[in-house]
Amino acid sequence: MTKPTIYINAENISSGSKVPLLNVDEQQNLSEGVFDAASESYEALQFDRSRLNISTYSFSGIKIVIFEGTIYQEIEIPIQDNSEYLSLAFVKSGTITTKSKRCSFEHIATARTANLCCHCCFEGTAYFAPTEHLQIVSICFPKGYLTEFDALIAQCNSYKAYGYMHIPMVNNLPMQECVDMLIDPPVTGNVKQVFLKGKAYELISLSIQSMYSQPISSCGxxxxxxxxxxxxxxxxxxxxxxxxxxxxxxxxxxxxxxxxxxxxxxxxxTSPYAYVIRRRMEKAYQHIITSDMAITTIAQNLGYNNASHFSSTFYKHYGVKPRDLKHLRKRN
Structure with a gap:
């Protein structure tokens, strides 16, 4: 079977021809054309038994691309960028490896990872590892769209390849929840596009907060x-x-x-130990505000046999005791 190529060419969009993946061109396409009005497109790629579904939602200035599928054996798709743009890439499940054809660069994105990526005439290959549920969300926008991202790109040159650059960011719980909503929105019809656009903007905002609260290493x-x-x-x-x-x-x-x-x-x-504590507290918070589960049960399910220890740890993270938060939720 002939392998499709990922062409980053805005002319292909405006002419109406279909291409497998992203199509963003700052000079020709972001000020007029497909980005002027919200539009949706869907494509399904078949590789023997493996299947990759691509949903694209285009708005003024940004594009949301969602990859979903089942990969039974590794598939590879060539990448050919011919424009310059930025993207926020979130891998909910699965693994994708990006390799350059011009140097030894290799970037591995695994489940629950997030990266700010800079694309500029990159030539390489994307390798999708076998997985039952591949789910990736990418939000694309032109360089210069937000000065905060441009500043980060200018500060960090540790992960550059020919035409490609990525900066990892902490993929926190609110960001993961936004990704879940983009993959499986709770609304349909015209409201769906409004919802998706709002969630994309929220995810962009959360990404800025995440990246500016973490150090950018000069050596990486x-x-x-x-x-x-x-x-x-x-x-x-x-x-x-x-x-x-x-x-x-x-x-x-x-x-x-x-x-x-x-x-x-x-x-x-953060340290591995502090990461575990933070994630336990984030899960505890979600259980408290979304369920009627007893506080002691929540604590035990997260590895705390001492309810007092759990309560004090929770208070350090959120400034409120678990029982007080539960009472507040019920009152509201």
Missing amino acids: VSDKERHRAYQARDILEDSLLNPPKLRALAHLVGTNDCKLKKDFKTVFN
Whole structure:
């Protein structure tokens, strides 16, 4: 089967021809054409038994692209950019590896990761790893759309390749919830486009907050070290109730505890231990405001046998005790 190519060419949009993925061109397309009015397009790519669905929602100045599918064996799609733009890329599930054809650059984006990407005439290949549920959301906009992103790009030159650059950001709970809403919006019809556009703007705002609250490292870490940090994060995410000790966690991802602690801090601006506590508190907060589950049950489900310890930890994070938050929710 002939492999499709990801062409970044705005002329293809305006002429009405279909291409697999992103089409953004600052000079020709962002001031007029498809971005002037909200539009939707859908495409399904078949690779033997694997299937990749691409939904595109175009608005004035921004474009939302959602990738969903089931990948039974690794598929690869060539990438050919011919324009310059920025994107916010959020991987909810699955793994995508981007490789350059012009240098040894390789970027691995795993589940629950987020990156600010700068594209400029990039030529490479996207590799989609086998997964039952691939879900990726990308919000694209022209360079200069927001000075905050331009400033970050100017400050950080650690992750550049020929025509491509990425800056990782902490993908916090509010951002993950926005991504969920974009993938599965609770509304349909004309209201759906208004909803999606609003959520996209909210996600852009949350991304700015996230990136400006984390340090931009001048030296960075290698993609291999970053990948290990994300692997460790995923292990912690799947074992919040009983997470492995630092040494055991480091062994699981193929490094030592000192190196992992340092790389984890660089990538996520926190330690593995503090990450577990923060995620427990975020989950506790969601349970409290969305369910009638008892506080003691919530605490136990998150690994706290001592309700008093759980309450004091929660208070340190949110400035309110769990029971007070529950009473406030019921009163409202």
